[in-house]
Every structure is written in C-alpha cells, then in structure tokens.
Amino acid sequence: MLKRFAYSQKIATYVFVLPFVLVFAVFWVYPMFSSIGMSFQKTMLGQEAQFIGTANYERLAADGIFLKAVTNSVVYMLLTLVILIPFPLLIAVWINHRxxxxxxxxxxxxFFPALTSVVVAGTIFRLMFGEMETSLVNTLLGWFGIEPVKFLKGQVTGFIALLSLAAWRWTGVNMLYFLAGLKNIPDEYYEAAEIDGASSWQKLIRITLPLLKPITIYVITISIYGGLAMFIESMMLWNGNNSPKNIGLTIVGYLYRQGIERNDLGYAAAVGIVLLAIAMIINLTQLTWSGMFRRGGLKDA
Incomplete structure (x- = not known):
C-alpha cells in the first residue's frame, strides 16, 4: 500500500505542486487577507486594534498627498512602459541580427546594471543629477551653454532623473526577455519572407512583433507592477522619503510613511489594498484588451 502510494502518478502531481501552494498561501494569501482586515481597523504597534469600518478608505479619498502619490506612481508606470518596451525590443532585434x-x-x-544594488545606483544618480555645476549632468549641459538645472527640485526634471535610473537598470533585463522570444522564432519564416522580397521593416512588423506577442504581454505585465511598486529608487534619489513638494512620492512610499514612520498600520494597510486594486485593474484591463483571456488567447498570440 505504501509503495503504491509512493509511486502513484496522481499523488506525485500534488506533491510537486504542494511547495508552491504552501509558499503562495503563507506569503501572499494570508498577508493579503490580514491586510484587508487591518485596513478596517485603527492599528498601531503597542496598542489594541479597534474596528473603525471604512474610515481609513474615506480618509484616503480626501487625502491630497495620497492622490499625489497615486498620480506620481501611475505617470511613472506609463512613462516606463513607453521607454522600457519599444527600446529593449529594438535593441534585442539589433543584437539578434545574424x-x-x-x-x-x-x-x-x-544587463550589468540590473546586477547593481539599487541603493548604490540611486546614490550615484543622485550625485549625477545634483544641482551643483560640477555634477555630471550639469557639466554636460554646460558644454552646450545651458545653465545648471536643479533636477531633483522640479516635477518634470525629477521624473527625468527617475526615468533615467529606470532605463539604465531595466533596459538590459527586458532586452533578454525579448531575445529569448526571438530565439524561438524559426529562421525559415525570415528566409521565406526574404524570398518574397520583404524588407527588414516588413519582417519586423509581419513576423517578429506578432510572434513576440506573448513575451511582450509578459514584459508589459511585470513592468506595470514594477512601475506601481517603485519605492527604493525614489527614496535613494531624494535621500529619503520626503522629496520637495512630494514630487517623488509613490504609493509604496506613502505606505511606508504612514505605516513605518508614523505607526499608522491600519491606514497603511488601506493604502496597500488600494495599490493592489489599481495594479490588478490595470493588468486585467491590458490582458483583456490584448486577448489573453479569450479562449485559446495564449495560443493565438
């Protein structure tokens, strides 16, 4: 009986899946439901939790700083999509050329920048985009007769610094994803297209992009999450979680401010639940729009 149990193919399936299920339940499902419950409470370390209903969410709706953090995170996420999808794709196509x-x-x-600590990278970029004339970026601008710019004190210039850091760190990672997808496209398709007289642009549009659709959707999905969850980059760039007029404040940064710096765990939990809802809505929308939820959508892609 024991031998039959040990060699059962049906049981083996559940045994191999069990570690993932346990990790998912302990480190994702349980914390999520705990956070949902905490978001309806007034919870502080060292004090007894009190149920306050939807007060935390009502407070969020009227919180201008939170709305500023949401705007910053969404704008940052959209801009990273504009940069970190087409450029790594084109670089991957260029590198993959025979x-x-x-x-x-x-x-x-x-790919090397992705191996660099975000703390080190953020510190370096803070020095690069410093307001002194001797900072690297201002030195380069000075060569063209442009006055020094206080990058980290303006909304637009601050985002330029943030996006520069994001592009430097993640271009190589997304490039490798696209390269992996390009390796799975048979060369026969391109050879047949060349016989038919297709140009490089036509091969890119008619062959490469359609066959890279699953990889592209995956990169978009993780980029949406990464953009909305960005925090350490902003914290290191502004040397703390208090940028001028909150120009670098993100949703996660606001969660950290409320939960860790101000010990308002219930309110921080509500911020986290709203972040989860925003990320899920955006990702589910783009997955539905891309056709991945259609029957056989992944195969069609």
Whole structure:
C-alpha cells in the first residue's frame, strides 16, 4: 500500500505542486487577507486594534498627498512602459541580427546594471543629477551653454532623473526577455519572407512583433507592477522619503510613511489594498484588451 502510494502518478502531481501552494498561501494569501482586515481597523504597534469600518478608505479619498502619490506612481508606470518596451525590443532585434558582431559583449554590458544594488545606483544618480555645476549632468549641459538645472527640485526634471535610473537598470533585463522570444522564432519564416522580397521593416512588423506577442504581454505585465511598486529608487534619489513638494512620492512610499514612520498600520494597510486594486485593474484591463483571456488567447498570440 505504501509503495503504491509512493509511486502513484496522481499523488506525485500534488506533491510537486504542494511547495508552491504552501509558499503562495503563507506569503501572499494570508498577508493579503490580514491586510484587508487591518485596513478596517485603527492599528498601531503597542496598542489594541479597534474596528473603525471604512474610515481609513474615506480618509484616503480626501487625502491630497495620497492622490499625489497615486498620480506620481501611475505617470511613472506609463512613462516606463513607453521607454522600457519599444527600446529593449529594438535593441534585442539589433543584437539578434545574424550579422551582429560582439553580441555577447553588448548583452553583458546592457544587463550589468540590473546586477547593481539599487541603493548604490540611486546614490550615484543622485550625485549625477545634483544641482551643483560640477555634477555630471550639469557639466554636460554646460558644454552646450545651458545653465545648471536643479533636477531633483522640479516635477518634470525629477521624473527625468527617475526615468533615467529606470532605463539604465531595466533596459538590459527586458532586452533578454525579448531575445529569448526571438530565439524561438524559426529562421525559415525570415528566409521565406526574404524570398518574397520583404524588407527588414516588413519582417519586423509581419513576423517578429506578432510572434513576440506573448513575451511582450509578459514584459508589459511585470513592468506595470514594477512601475506601481517603485519605492527604493525614489527614496535613494531624494535621500529619503520626503522629496520637495512630494514630487517623488509613490504609493509604496506613502505606505511606508504612514505605516513605518508614523505607526499608522491600519491606514497603511488601506493604502496597500488600494495599490493592489489599481495594479490588478490595470493588468486585467491590458490582458483583456490584448486577448489573453479569450479562449485559446495564449495560443493565438
């Protein structure tokens, strides 16, 4: 009986799936439901929790700083999509070309920033975009006769610094995703297109992009989450969680401010639940729009 149990293929399936289920339940499902319950409470460390209904959410709706954080996170997420989808794709196509020389060098060079600590990277970019004339970016601007810019004290210029950091760190990662997808496209498709007289642009539009659709949707999905969950980059760039006029404040940064800095755990939990709802709504919308939820959508992609 024991031997039959040990060698059962049906049981083996559940055994292999069990570790993922346990990790998912302990580190995602349980914290999520605990946070939902906490968001309806007034909870502080060292004090007894009190049920206050929807007061935290009503407070959020009237909280201008929270709305500023949401706006910053959504704008940052959208701008990273504009930068970190098309450019890594084009770089991947360029590196994957059969006439490309030094392919491995460029792949390594572009991926290297992802291995750098975000704390170190944020500190370096803070110095690069400093307001002094001797900072790297202002020195470069000075060569063109442009006056020094206080990048980290303006909304637009602050986002330029943030997006520069994001592009530097994540371009290589997304490029590798697209390269993996390009390796799965048979060369016969391109050879047949060349025989028919297709140009490089036509091959990109008619062959590469349609067959890369599953990879593109995956990269978009993780980029949406990464954009909305961004926090450490902003904190290191402004050397703390208090940027001028909250120009660098994100949803996660506001959660940290309320939960850790001000010990208002119930309100912070409500911020986290709203962040989860925003991320799910945006991702489910783009997955539905892309056709991934249609029957056989993944196969059609």
């Amino acid at each position: 006439l490309m020389i030094g392919r491995e060098f460029f792949k390594s060079a572009l």
